[in-house]
Amino acid sequence: MPRSVEYHSGNFTISPETKFYTNLSAESRQALTDYLEGTSLGSVPFAESATGNNGIELNLCDSSIVTGNEAYRIEIDKKGIRLSASTETGIFYGLQTLLQLLNNSDNKTLPALTINDSPRFPYRGLHLDVSRHFFDKEFVKKQLDAMAYFKMNRLHWHLTDGAGWRIEIKKYPRLTSFAAWRPFDKLNDWWVGGRTFCEQDDPRAVGGYYTQDDIREVVAYAAERHITIIPEIEMPGHSEEVLATYPELSCSGKPYVNADFCIGTEKTFEFLENVLLEVIDLFPSEYIHIGGDEASKSSWKTCPRCQKRMADEHLNSVDELQSYMIHRIEKFLNDHGRKIIGWDEIIEGGLSPTATVMSWRGEEGGIKAVKAGNQAIMTPGKYCYLDAFQDAPNTQPMAIGGYLTLEKVYSFEPVPDSLSTKEAELILGVQGNVWTEHIPTPEHYEYMIYPRILALAEIGWSPSEVKKWDNFHTRALQAVNI
Missing domain, CATH: 3.20.20.80 (Glycosidases)
Structure with a gap:
C-alpha cells in the first residue's frame, strides 16, 4: 500500500497508440525497455520527445520535487500518466505500482489519482x-x-x-x-x-x-x-x-x-x-x-x-x-x-x-x-x-x-x-x-x-x-x- 493515494474524477486507458517518453539516458532507457518486455506492458515504444496527450512519461526530476532514493510520484488524469522520481530506483518502484494497477484493471483503464510514495525501511x-x-x-x-x-x-x-x-x-x-x-x-x-x-x-x-x-x-x-x-x-x-x-x-x-x-x-x-x-x-x-x-x-x-x-x-x-x-x-x-x-x-x-x-x-x-x-x-x-x-x-x-x-x-x-x-x-x-x-x-x-x-x-x-x-x-x- 503506497504512503499516500488521492483519487480524482475520470480515468485513462492505455491503448496501442499510447506513447512512452523518458528523460533517462539511452543506456538506462534500453535497460528499461528490456525489463518491460517481460511485463504486462510488453514492448514499449519510447518517443524522442514529451508525449503530451495519450502518453506515459517516466521522468527523473530534482530531489527537491521527489525526495528519497526509492521515492516516486505517479499522477494519472484523462491525458495520461506522469511518473516522477529523483533516482532510477524510484522510477523502477513507481513502475511496479503502475504494473500492479494495470494487473488489477479492466482493459488497461486506470483511475485518475495522485500517489506519493516512499518506503518505511531501507x-x-x-x-x-x-x-x-x-x-x-x-x-x-x-x-x-x-x-x-x-x-x-x-x-x-x-x-x-x-x-x-x-x-x-x-x-x-x-x-x-x-x-x-x-x-x-x-x-x-x-x-x-x-x-x-x-x-x-x-x-x-x-x-x-x-x-x-x-x-x-x-x-x-x-x-x-x-x-x-x-x-x-x-x-x-x-x-x-x-x-x-x-x-x-x-x-x-x-x-x-x-x-x-x-x-x-x-x-x-x-x-x-x-x-x-x-x-x-x-x-x-x-x-x-x-x-x-x-x-x-x-x-x-x-x-x-x-x-x-x-x-x-x-x-x-x-x-x-x-x-x-x-x-x-x-x-x-x-x-x-x-x-x-x-x-x-x-x-x-x-x-x-x-x-x-x-x-x-x-x-x-x-x-x-x-x-x-x-x-x-x-x-x-x-x-x-x-x-x-x-x-x-x-x-x-x-x-x-x-x-x-x-x-x-x-x-x-x-x-x-x-x-x-x-x-x-x-x-x-x-x-x-x-x-x-x-x-x-x-x-x-x-x-x-x-x-x-x-x-x-x-x-x-x-x-x-x-x-x-x-x-x-x-x-x-x-x-x-x-
Whole structure:
C-alpha cells in the first residue's frame, strides 16, 4: 500500500497508440525497455520527445520535487500518466505500482489519482537457503522477478551450510567437486544415513553449485531489478561440509567429527580469507553475511590449539573466542571495503560497533544491538520463518514445525515500543527466512513463501498507519492469482 493515494474524477486507458517518453539516458532507457518486455506492458515504444496527450512519461526530476532514493510520484488524469522520481530506483518502484494497477484493471483503464510514495525501511529482504536443497539459477531469477514486483530489495543468499557448499571457489575446487554432493536425495535420509558427502561423478550424487559465471549472471540480473544480493558464508559453525573436505581446519583433524572451525589454527583464517576474497570479487554488496549462529563451541573447550589461542589473547570463555574470530574476520572485510552482518549470536562475547545484527531468536538481539548503537534487521522466527506450517498441519506439505499464518505475519511490528526515536532509526528493516530442510522442490518452496512474503513486503515498505489487515488480505489474494 503506497504512503499516500488521492483519487480524482475520470480515468485513462492505455491503448496501442499510447506513447512512452523518458528523460533517462539511452543506456538506462534500453535497460528499461528490456525489463518491460517481460511485463504486462510488453514492448514499449519510447518517443524522442514529451508525449503530451495519450502518453506515459517516466521522468527523473530534482530531489527537491521527489525526495528519497526509492521515492516516486505517479499522477494519472484523462491525458495520461506522469511518473516522477529523483533516482532510477524510484522510477523502477513507481513502475511496479503502475504494473500492479494495470494487473488489477479492466482493459488497461486506470483511475485518475495522485500517489506519493516512499518506503518505511531501507532493507526489505528474502532469505533463500540453497544448502539443504539446491535450487538452480533460473529459480533464483524467478524469485528476483517477484521480489522486484513487490518492491523488495535484498536477497540474502545462504550459499554454505553443513548440508552442502554451493559456490565455486577457484582456490578450493574440492568444495564443489565433493562438498556440494551427497549420496542421498532427501536431507532427512542424509541426516540419518551418516551425513557423508561424495564425489560429483558418483552415480548417487545429489546436489549442485553455482559457477562463478552463474553468480555474476544472477548478481547482474538482480541489479537490473534494483536488488542487492548479500551472500552468506557460514562460520564458525554449520561447517560440516568444509571440515569433511578439509579436516585440517577442524579441532580433531578428522573428517565427520566437528561442525565448528578450529579457531586455534591460522589455517582456518587463511582458508576463510581466501574464500572471502573470491566472494568479494563476485558480489558488490556492501555487506557480507558471516553467519555466526548455533556454533556448539564444544570442541574448543578441549582443543589444545583453541586453548592456547584463548590464553594468548587473554580470553575468558569460548564465547569470547567466537567473538575474537568474528572481530578478526570483520577487520579483514572492513580492510577490503565491506561490512559484516551476522545472526544475533555474534553479540555473545562482545560486539563490534560496525557490525549489523540479524535478530532471529526473537526481537531481543535486535533490541540489544540498537541500544549498543549497532544497526539491526528484524527477522524473528515467530513472525518471519516461512518454513513453518501456515494451515492445519495435516493438510500441509512437510514443514519445520510451528504455525505461522498470513495474518500473524502481517501483525508483526519491527520497531519495539521499548526503543527511543534515535534507537528506532537503527532498525534497517525486515526479512523473511526460508530454510529448506523439508523443502526439496521449487513448487514446495513457492508454496511456503507465497503469499506470506507479501505481508513482510508491505511491512517493509508501507507506513504502519496505512496498514489494514482486511484490505491487505484482499489485495494479497488478488496478487497471487495474477
